[in-house]
Amino acid sequence: MPVTPIAGAPAPIPANTATATAAASAPKKALDSEVFMKLLVTQLTNQDPSTPMDTNQMISQTTQLAMMEQLTAMSRTSTEAFALDMRQAASTLIGQQAGYLDAKGAAVTGIVSTVSFDGPIPQVTIGDATVPLDEITSLATAPTRTSA
Structure with missing residues (x-):
């Protein structure tokens, strides 16, 4: 039996469409080239035909976009x-004597046996x-063992 919509009521939106719409309309937290281009196109679309955008101004904005992209890549x-x-610094510590402060603030030293790269x-x-690695407070050459 088909459902008859109520007169004047909005049509139901499928759940997957609502989710996609919400994700697409979520605001961006960073200005990137896509946002910049949308702003430029909007500005050009809505400009007054009797006083169009100055060419120098458009070139300046495009140059600023290119500079922003280069700075982002450099970062x-x-x-x-x-x-x-x-x-690399952590890898060179294997076999070296290193010191750190434990949870109680006491200095502890020992030989570095392994390095893990899990996490930042x-x-x-x-x-x-x-x-x-950033909590290592001292380094020394590991003592060598001599045979008796």
């Missing part, structure tokens, strides 16, 4: 390079403790 590259540097900051294992 991303810098972040990736820093993460790689942290991984590499984790080193000193004895039974796992310590973030």
Whole structure:
């Protein structure tokens, strides 16, 4: 039996359409090239035909977009390079004596046995403790064993 809509009532919206519409209309938290281009197109569409946008102004805005994209790319590259540097630094600690402050604030030293790259900051294992790389407070050459 078909459902008859009530006169004057809005038509029902399928659940998947409402979800897609909500996701599509969610505001962006960052200005990117897509947002910039939408603003530029809106500005051009709604301009007064008797006084169109100045060409120099349009070129200036396009240049600003290109600069923004380059700065974003440089920032991303810098972040990736820093993460790689942290991984390399952590890797060189294996077999070295390192110190850190425990939860009570006491200085603890031991030999770094493993390094884990889970998470944004590499984790080193000193004895039974796992310590973030940025909490290492001292480094020393590990003592060498001599045979008797």
